[in-house]
Amino acid sequence: MHTRKQSQTKKTKTSQDKPPVTTVEFTAAERTISVVKEQQNLLDAAVIHRIPHMQECGGHGKCTTCRVRIIDGIDNVSPRNELETHLASCREWDSSVRLACQTKVHGPVKVERLVKTFGDVSLLQGEGLEQSGGKEQYLAILFCDMRNFTPFVESNLAFDVVHIINRLFAVLGEPILMNNGLIYQYVGDEIVGLFGLESQTAEESCMAALRAALGMRTALQQLNDELMSEFGMEIEIGVGIHFGPVIVGKMGHPSHRQFSIIGDAANVTSRIQAVNKTMRTQILASEALLDELPEETVSVGRFKRIPLKGKSHPVRIIEVIGFNQPDDIFLIQQSMPFLFAHESAFAAAFYRRLFEKAPQARQLFKGNMDRQVALLSHVLKGTVYALCRPQNLVMGLQELGKRHISYGVKKEHFALVKEVLLETLSSSIGKGYNPLTHQAWDRVLDIAFQQMQVPMDKADQG
Numbered sequence: 293m294h295t296r297k298q299s300q301t302k303k304t305k306t307s308q309d310k311p312p313v314t315t316v317e318f319t320a321a322e323r324t325i326s327v328v329k330e331q332q333n334l335l336d337a338a339v340i341h342r343i344p345h346m347q348e349c350g351g352h353g354k355c356t357t358c359r360v361r362i363i364d365g366i367d368n369v370s371p372r373n374e375l376e377t378h379l380a381s382c383r384e385w386d387s388s389v390r391l392a393c394q395t396k397v398h399g400p401v402k403v404e405r406l407v408k409t410f411g412d413v414s415l416l417q418g419e420g421l422e423q424s425g426g427k428e429q430y431l432a433i434l435f436c437d438m439r440n441f442t443p444f445v446e447s448n449l450a451f452d453v454v455h456i457i458n459r460l461f462a463v464l465g466e467p468i469l470m471n472n473g474l475i476y477q478y479v480g481d482e483i484v485g486l487f488g489l490e491s492q493t494a495e496e497s498c499m500a501a502l503r504a505a506l507g508m509r510t511a512l513q514q515l516n517d518e519l520m521s522e523f524g525m526e527i528e529i530g531v532g533i534h535f536g537p538v539i540v541g542k543m544g545h546p547s548h549r550q551f552s553i554i555g556d557a558a559n560v561t562s563r564i565q566a567v568n569k570t571m572r573t574q575i576l577a578s579e580a581l582l583d584e585l586p587e588e589t590v591s592v593g594r595f596k597r598i599p600l601k602g603k604s605h606p607v608r609i610i611e612v613i614g615f616n617q618p619d620d621i622f623l624i625q626q627s628m629p630f631l632f633a634h635e636s637a638f639a640a641a642f643y644r645r646l647f648e649k650a651p652q653a654r655q656l657f658k659g660n661m662d663r664q665v666a667l668l669s670h671v672l673k674g675t676v677y678a679l680c681r682p683q684n685l686v687m688g689l690q691e692l693g694k695r696h697i698s699y700g701v702k703k704e705h706f707a708l709v710k711e712v713l714l715e716t717l718s719s720s721i722g723k724g725y726n727p728l729t730h731q732a733w734d735r736v737l738d739i740a741f742q743q744m745q746v747p748m749d750k751a752d753q754g
C-alpha cells in the first residue's frame with residue numbers, strides 16, 4: 293500500500309536531487325548552459341559543459357587567464373573575494389571583469405571570455421605596471437628585421453603587401469608568444485620582443501629569447517616555401533638578442549599612457565641586429581645573453597667586437613647556429629605548426645586510434661565526442677604554450693588529473709594513452725618527426741602525466 297509518509301519522503305528526495313540552477317550565456321561560444329546556483333563557479337560550469345576556457349593554473353586564482361567580462365547580470369554574481377580583489381586592483385580592472393574560477397552565480401548572466409588565444413596570455417604581462425610607477429629590470433630583448441621587402445612593396449598591390457606583412461608578423465610573432473615573450477613593438481618591418489617581464493630568472497629569460505630567435509628561423513623557412521609558390525619571392529630576416537637593464541613603466545600623455553621600455557639595452561639590441569647585414573648572419577647574440585645560459589648550450593659560429601656610442605669597451609657579439617644538445621621545449625614548439633595546422637584533426641586521429649587499440653576505453657567517454665576532440669586540442673596546445681610557465685602548468689595539470697578521477701580514469705590508463713599519443717604525433721607531424729622529436733615528446737608527456745597522477749596518488753594514500 294502506498295502511504296502518505298512514503299510519498300512525502302519521495303517528494304523530499306526528488307527536490308534534493310535537483311539543486312536550484314540558473315543560466316550562463318557564453319557569448320563567443322554561442323552556448324547557454326545551466327549552472328548550480330551559488331555552488332559552481334563559472335570555470336567549473338564551462339568545464340562541465342565542455343566549453344574551451346583558458347585556465348592555465350587550473351582555477352587557483354594565480355594566472356588570471358580565465359578572466360571574463362560580465363556583459364549582463366552583474367548583480368547576479370558573487371562579490372569578489374580577497375584574492376580576486378587584490379588582483380583586480382593591481383590590474384585596474386573595472387567591476388565587470390571577473391575571474392571565472394572565483395565567481396559564482398545566483399541568477400542569469402551573460403559573459404564574454406577575455407583571453408581567447410594562447411598568445412593572448414603573454415600579452416597580459418604589461419598589466420599592473422601603472423601602480424608600480426617605473427622600475428629597472430633586466431630583460432632579454434629581441435629585434436627581428438625583415439629584408440628583401442622593398443622590391444615586393446614597390447611592385448605589388450597594397451592589398452597583397454598588407455596581406456603578406458600580416459602573415460609574416462603572425463608567423464614570426466608566434467615564437468615570441470610561445471616563449472612567454474611580449475610583442476612590444478613593430479617598427480616599420482621590425483618586430484621587437486621582450487622576455488622576462490614576470491618573475492623569470494635571467495637564465496629563463498635568455499633561454500626564451502634564444503628559443504624564439506631559432507623558432508623564427510624555422511617558421512620563416514616554412515613560410516618562404518609558401519611565398520615562393522604563391523608570389524615567387526622569399527623574405528630574409530636578421531635577428532639580434534641581448535640581455536641587459538631597462539626601465540619599464542607606463543609612459544606617455546596622461547590620457548594615453550603606454551607600456552614602454554627605455555634604456556641602453558634596447559639600443560644595443562637594435563645595433564646587434566643591424567650587424568647581421570655586414571656579417572651576413574641570421575642570428576647574433578650578445579655575450580651578455582649567452583653568459584646567462586648553461587655552458588655549451590649554444591652552437592656558435594663567427595664572432596665580432598662592435599664599438600657602441602657612449603661605451604668605452606666594444607660589445608662582443610656571436611653568431612648563433614643552434615642548440616648544442618637537443619632542447620625538448622624547442623623541439624616540441626617546432627611540432628606545433630604541423631600538429632595544429634588543421635585545428636582538431638590531431639585529436640580526432642588520436643581518439644580513433646585509441647578506440648581501435650583499446651575498444652573498452654570507449655565506454656569511459658560518455659559525452660559529446662566532437663566537443664571532447666576540440667577540448668583535447670585546446671588543452672594540448674595550451675600545455676605547450678605553458679611549458680615556459682611551469683608553476684601555472686603544474687597546477688593546471690594536477691586539476692585536470694583530479695577531474696580525470698571522476699571520469700573513471702586509472703593510473704594504468706596512462707601508458708596506453710601515451711603510446712597512442714606518440715603514434716599519432718609521429719603520423720601527424722610527418723617528415724618533421726624524427727627520433728629527437730620523439731624523445732622530447734616522450735619526456736614531456738611523462739612529466740605531464742606524472743603531474744596529472746599526483747591527485748590519484750593522494751587519493752590512493754587515503
Ligand code: HEM
Binds near residue numbers: 653656671672705740
Ligand atoms: C595528455 C593527457 C590528457 C589530456 C590533456 C586530457 C584532456 C582532457 C580534457 C580537456 C577533457 C575534457 C574535460 C576536462 O577538461 O576535464 C578530458 C576528459 C576525459 N578524458 Fe582526458 N586527457 C588526458 C588523459 C586522459 C587519459 C590517460 C584518459 C584515460 C582513458 C582520459 C580519459 C578521459 C575521459 C574518460 C574524459 C571524460 C570524457 C567524457 O566525459 O565524455 N584522458 N580529457
Ligand code: FES
Binds near residue numbers: 353354358392
Ligand atoms: S586564475 Fe582562474 S584559472 Fe588561473
